[in-house]
Amino acid sequence: MKKSTLGALIGAGVAASAAVAAPLLIRNNKRLTVSRLTYRSPKVFGSLSGYRIVHVADLHNAEFGRHNALLLTQIEIEQPDRIVITGDLLNSYKPDPAQALEFAAAAAKLAPCDFVTGNHEHRLPPKALADFLAALRAQGVNVLRNEASNVYRGEEQFRLIGVDCQEGKTATLTDLMKNRPAGELNILLSHKPHYAEQYERSGVDLVICGHAHGGQFRLPGIGGLYAPGQGVLPQYTSGLYKLGHTIMAVSRGLGNSSFPLRLGNPPELSVITLLPQK
Numbered sequence: 576m577k578k579s580t581l582g583a584l585i586g587a588g589v590a591a592s593a594a595v596a597a598p599l600l601i602r603n604n605k606r607l608t609v610s611r612l613t614y615r616s617p618k619v620f621g622s623l624s625g626y627r628i629v630h631v632a633d634l635h636n637a638e639f640g641r642h643n644a645l646l647l648t649q650i651e652i653e654q655p656d657r658i659v660i661t662g663d664l665l666n667s668y669k670p671d672p673a674q675a676l677e678f679a680a681a682a683a684k685l686a687p688c689d690f691v692t693g694n695h696e697h698r699l700p701p702k703a704l705a706d707f708l709a710a711l712r713a714q715g716v717n718v719l720r721n722e723a724s725n726v727y728r729g730e731e732q733f734r735l736i737g738v739d740c741q742e743g744k745t746a747t748l749t750d751l752m753k754n755r756p757a758g759e760l761n762i763l764l765s766h767k768p769h770y771a772e773q774y775e776r777s778g779v780d781l782v783i784c785g786h787a788h789g790g791q792f793r794l795p796g797i798g799g800l801y802a803p804g805q806g807v808l809p810q811y812t813s814g815l816y817k818l819g820h821t822i823m824a825v826s827r828g829l830g831n832s833s834f835p836l837r838l839g840n841p842p843e844l845s846v847i848t849l850l851p852q853k
Contacts, residue, residue, distance in 0.1 A: 604831065604835075604836060604837055604841075604842065605639065605842070606841040606842065607639050607645060607646060607649060607829075607841070607842050607844060608841045608842065608843050608844070609649060609653070609843070609844050609845075609846060610814070610826075610827075610843050610844070610845050610846070611845075611846045611848070612814070612815055612824055612845060612846065612847045612848070613847075613848050613850055614781050614815075614822060614824070614847055614848070614849050614850070615850045615851065615852050615853060616760060616780060616781075616849070616851075616852055617851070617852040618733075618758060618759065618760035618780060619760060619849045619850060619851050619852070620731065620851050621729065621730060621731045622728045622729025622730055622731045623728055623729075623731040623732075623733065623760070623849055624849070624850055624851050625848060625849070625850065626656050626657075626728055626848070626849040627653065627654060627655050627656050627657075627846060627847070627848050627849075628655065628656065628657050628658075628659055628762075628783070628846070628847045628848075628849070629650050629653050629655035629657070629658045629659070629686070629844065629845070629846050630659050630661065630783055630785075630824070630826050630844070630845035630846070630847060631650075631658060631659070631660045631661075631664075631682070631829065631844065632660075632661045632662070632663070632784070632785025632786075632826035632827075632828040632829065632843075632845070633661075633662070633663040633693070633785045633786065633788060633826070633828030633829060633830055633832075634660075634663065634664050634665075634675070634678065634828075634829045634830045635663055635664075635665065635666040635695065635828075635829070635830030635831060635832050636664075636665050636666045636669065636670075636671050636674050636675055636830065637829055637830030637831070637842070638674075639829070639842070642677060642681075643677075643678050643681070646678075646829070646844070647678070647681050647682065647685070649844060650682065650685055650844065651685050653844075653846050655685065655686040655846070656686060656687075656728065657686055657687050657688075657689065657726065658682050658683075658685065658686050658687070658688045658689070659688075659689045659690075659764050659783055660679065660682070660688065660689065660690045660691075660716075661691055661693070661764050661765065661766050661783060661784050661785045661786075661826070662690075662691055662692050662693020662694070662695070662696060662740050662766035662785065662786070663693035663694065663695040663696070663766065663785070663786070663828075663830075663832070664678070664679065664690070664693070664695075664696070665695060665696065665707075666695060666830065666832055667695040667696075667698035667699065667832075668832060668833060670699065670703075672703075672706075672707050672710065675707075676707075676710050676711065676714060679711055679714055679716050680714040680715070680716075682716075683714055683715040683716050684715075687717065687726075688715065688716045688717065689716070689717045689718075689719055689735060689737065689764060690711055690716050690717065690718050690719070690737075691718075691719050691720070691737040691738065691739065691740065691764045691765060691766060692704075692708075692720070692739050692740045692766065693740050693766040693785075693786065694740050694766065694767075694786070694803075695832065696708075696740070697740055708720075718737075719735070719736070719737020719738075719764060720737065720739045721737070721738055721739050721747045721751070722736075722737060722751070723735060723736040723737070723751055732759075733759070733760035733761070733762055733849075734755070734759055734760065734761045734762070735762050735764065736748070736751050736752075736761060736762065736763045736764065736779065737763075737764045737765075738751075738763065738764070738765045740765070740766040740767065748763065748765075748773065748774070748777045748779070749776070749777055751777075752777045752778050752779060755778075760780055760781075760849075761778075761779045761780045761781075762779070762780065762781045762782075762783065763777075763779045763781065763782045763783065764783050764784070765782060765783075765784045766784055766785060766786050767784060767786045767804055768782075768784045768785075768786060768787055768805075768811035768812075768816075768823060768825045769786075769787075769802075769804040769805050769809075769810075769811065771810075771811060771816070771818055771823055772818075774818065774821055774823060775818040775819050775820070775821045777821075778820065778821075779821055780820070780821065780822070781821070781822050781823075781824065781847075782821060782822070782823040782824065783824050783826075783847065784823065784824070784825055784826070785825065785826045785827075785828045786802070786803065786804065786828075787799065787802035787803070787804075787805065787809055787811060787812045787813075787825060787827075787828075788802065788803075788812075788827065788828050788831065788832075788837070788840075789812050789813050789827030789828065789837070789840040789843070790802050790809055790812040790813070790840065791834060791837060791838075791840065792837070792838040792839065792840065793812075793813075793837075793838065793839040793840040794839060795839075798812055798813070799812035799813065799840070811823065811825050812825060812827065813825055813826075813827045813843075824845065824847055826843055826845040827840055827841075827842070827843040828842065828843065829842040829843065829844065830842070
């Protein structure tokens with residue numbers, strides 16, 4: 576068989592495979608899944624036991640149902656005590672603050688809602704970023720920019736810390752963790768998981784983050800293939816990671832940014848339940 580003929584047959588086979596796979600990949604990008612994780616600690620006791628945190632990561636202006644009705648319904652089903660959004664709520668390549676704000680406003684009506692910036696928010700012009708964050712606050716969203724707040728449930732409380740997504744600025748976390756009571760639970764919201772060593776050194780108990788998009792393409796036995804900030808075969812892409820005393824919960828996220836498709840990696844809504852140590 577001539578090389579030209581063989582090449583044509585291979586090309587036709589690749590094209591046919593792509594045509595078959597494309598609808599599956601597109602459906603996979605809209606197949607909302609829920610991952611339920613458990614965080615156990617001796618610092619969780621009393622009324623904090625059973626506290627449920629719904630984690631929204633990397634929505635990137637994606638829609639699940641008209642006006643995100645499917646996503647919001649699923650969040651409501653999970654009965655969250657709190658909703659946390661760890662950045663990249665919008666997509667800087669096609670920014671639509673109105674769509675992102677519509678979702679945030681609806682989420683804030685379901686439960687107290689917190690937000691930290693992602694790299695896509697920081698790609699906005701300074702005034703556009705300031706206006707976007709001000710609009711989030713006006714919708715009742717608690718925007719944490721290198722600051723902390725106390726969260727109460729009944730007679731118990733934990734400390735919620737949020738760090739801004741800016742390269743080289745995570746040392747701020749060390750200052751936020753200074754002189755904290757030894758028995759107090761500290762939960763960190765941050766966009767990027769590849770600062771894991773800094774999170775561990777800070778002494779924070781639980782880190783909630785996204786950014787890695789699950790490694791975009793996930794293969795059985797291998798995991799994610801590529802993540803920004805981590806490169807090929809990234810270490811932190813999905814689920815719980817133990818870093819000494821610190822536990823890091825990484826969401827695969829909900830949307831996409833520059834690369835539009837996922838493989839073996841459907842969009843994920845994470846639910847983290849706080850429980851006492853066994």
